[in-house]
Amino acid sequence: MSAIVETPCLKLDRVSKLFGGVHALTDLSLEVAPRQIVGVIGPNGAGKTTTFNVITGAYRASSGTVMLDGHAVTDEPPHRIARAGIMRTFQNIRLFADMTVWEHLLVAQPHTGSGLQRLLPMRLSNPQAIDRAREVLEFFELGDVRDRLARSLPYGLQRKVEMARAVTARPKLLLLDEPVAGMNHDEAETIRTLMLKLREDGLSILLIEHDMAFVMNLCDYLYVLDFGVLIAQGRPDEIRVNPAVLDAYLGQAD
Amino acid sequence: MSMYYAGILADVGILLLGALSVYIILSTGQLSLGNAGFMAIGAYLASWLTVKAGLPLTPSLIIAALVSGVIGVIVGFPALRLKGIYLAMATLGFGEMVRSFFLNFSAMGGPEGFHGMQHVSTGYIWIWAILVLGLVVLLETSQIWLEIRAVRDDETAAGLVGLNATEIKVGAFGCGAAVAAIAGGLFAHHHVYIEPGNFSFERSIDFVLAVILGGSTVAPGALAGAVILVILPEYLRFLADWRFAAFGALLIGMLVVRRQGLLDRALLRFALPRSSA
Numbered sequence: 001m002s003a004i005v006e007t008p009c010l011k012l013d014r015v016s017k018l019f020g021g022v023h024a025l026t027d028l029s030l031e032v033a034p035r036q037i038v039g040v041i042g043p044n045g046a047g048k049t050t051t052f053n054v055i056t057g058a059y060r061a062s063s064g065t066v067m068l069d070g071h072a073v074t075d076e077p078p079h080r081i082a083r084a085g086i087m088r089t090f091q092n093i094r095l096f097a098d099m100t101v102w103e104h105l106l107v108a109q110p111h112t113g114s115g116l117q118r119l120l121p122m123r124l125s126n127p128q129a130i131d132r133a134r135e136v137l138e139f140f141e142l143g144d145v146r147d148r149l150a151r152s153l154p155y156g157l158q159r160k161v162e163m164a165r166a167v168t169a170r171p172k173l174l175l176l177d178e179p180v181a182g183m184n185h186d187e188a189e190t191i192r193t194l195m196l197k198l199r200e201d202g203l204s205i206l207l208i209e210h211d212m213a214f215v216m217n218l219c220d221y222l223y224v225l226d227f228g229v230l231i232a233q234g235r236p237d238e239i240r241v242n243p244a245v246l247d248a249y250l251g252q253a254d
Numbered sequence: 255m256s257m258y259y260a261g262i263l264a265d266v267g268i269l270l271l272g273a274l275s276v277y278i279i280l281s282t283g284q285l286s287l288g289n290a291g292f293m294a295i296g297a298y299l300a301s302w303l304t305v306k307a308g309l310p311l312t313p314s315l316i317i318a319a320l321v322s323g324v325i326g327v328i329v330g331f332p333a334l335r336l337k338g339i340y341l342a343m344a345t346l347g348f349g350e351m352v353r354s355f356f357l358n359f360s361a362m363g364g365p366e367g368f369h370g371m372q373h374v375s376t377g378y379i380w381i382w383a384i385l386v387l388g389l390v391v392l393l394e395t396s397q398i399w400l401e402i403r404a405v406r407d408d409e410t411a412a413g414l415v416g417l418n419a420t421e422i423k424v425g426a427f428g429c430g431a432a433v434a435a436i437a438g439g440l441f442a443h444h445h446v447y448i449e450p451g452n453f454s455f456e457r458s459i460d461f462v463l464a465v466i467l468g469g470s471t472v473a474p475g476a477l478a479g480a481v482i483l484v485i486l487p488e489y490l491r492f493l494a495d496w497r498f499a500a501f502g503a504l505l506i507g508m509l510v511v512r513r514q515g516l517l518d519r520a521l522l523r524f525a526l527p528r529s530s531a
Contacts, residue, residue, distance in 0.1 A: 082415055118398040
């Protein structure tokens, strides 16, 4: 295995999360290198979504550190972590009610100017946000539904909008929680292509996914969790034949 | 214009400002039942500034709004840790606290009230009302309003796209408090006499009612609500003692038939096509 020379985009160092006395995560260490697509797999309740919640600051880690580009973000509030460059999507899609697709792309670009600037109409205060939103709209091929309420769209498109919202602010790392759950093969293929294109643009991606074929075809590296403990890591071809994984996850699925 | 209509129109203008103060806070998903408290702060402070300090009314109103806004932010920080009904109760408590403060504050007349203010015209009240309404309507095209809508809808998801929900909610609370203070200052200088009883819980409820009736999702809803709330009881006078009961029934009917209030975005889009970008 080639050693990672660059600073990892994301690095978890022995992160644990306890809920009362329950160990949801125990000493989890993982890395995502720049432009890597890394998968986290494991049976239900393995701690995958908990991992995401700790990374994004929704949960505070009980111990351990989370580093983004070499800087610890462990105890920052969620909005700071998001602004530092980590964006996510949700397993059960969370789009804003009464907001069009277009508005989702604007709201996800927090202002960088003074607070007062935000009070002006967007055309004046933040024209580059409008340009960026146009770019993302085109990239995700959402132009046709630009002014539709995002929640009124078909499921597959809603997933796309959520991904687009997460990407608009140019994060360094994208966390995708089951991006192709409930999608048919063609829709999943579209998402896969988008993810590969995003990676080309310089984005690192960490994803949780149950669809094994999808993960194996896409990821550069995989981490396997079971009961909050890392039981295996490696390239997809290594994971495919790892006995511990077969036992805990694949064996169970069969 | 007769005195009667001028009086009604002034009441509408003041209620519009009060309703807007609730609307701004409600837009972030917080229900305030204590805005009469901020109105009282504005009324007493502006009156003190004009009567005792000899300042003209306009700067007095601005100072009162700023002070009340700061108090709103200070109160808002701990209060906004509460959600939903608990926040509503806390703001209710704040409103009553302010009222009883002025009841005991003998320097401003205590229970006897305070007077000596110069009467202001209905036109002056409406300049303020239209100015603030216009500002809010303009604000609705800004980035911060999108952020406000995001926070109202899903605070967690808003945080995870980089929005500081606390800052937005506390900021809105401060703005609402400032607008309520302007309503209070104008009220004091329109009626030229104030007493703590003017700023009771019922006043706070009137503000909330105006927003709910007129439309809680668009700023002009506050205007529609203020008009309904002032004019309708006048038209129901023929019902004599029954008019408030009839008004209550109408209110319930409204909530059953049209929960978002009279005006909403769809209706405005229908009425003024292509105006919203």
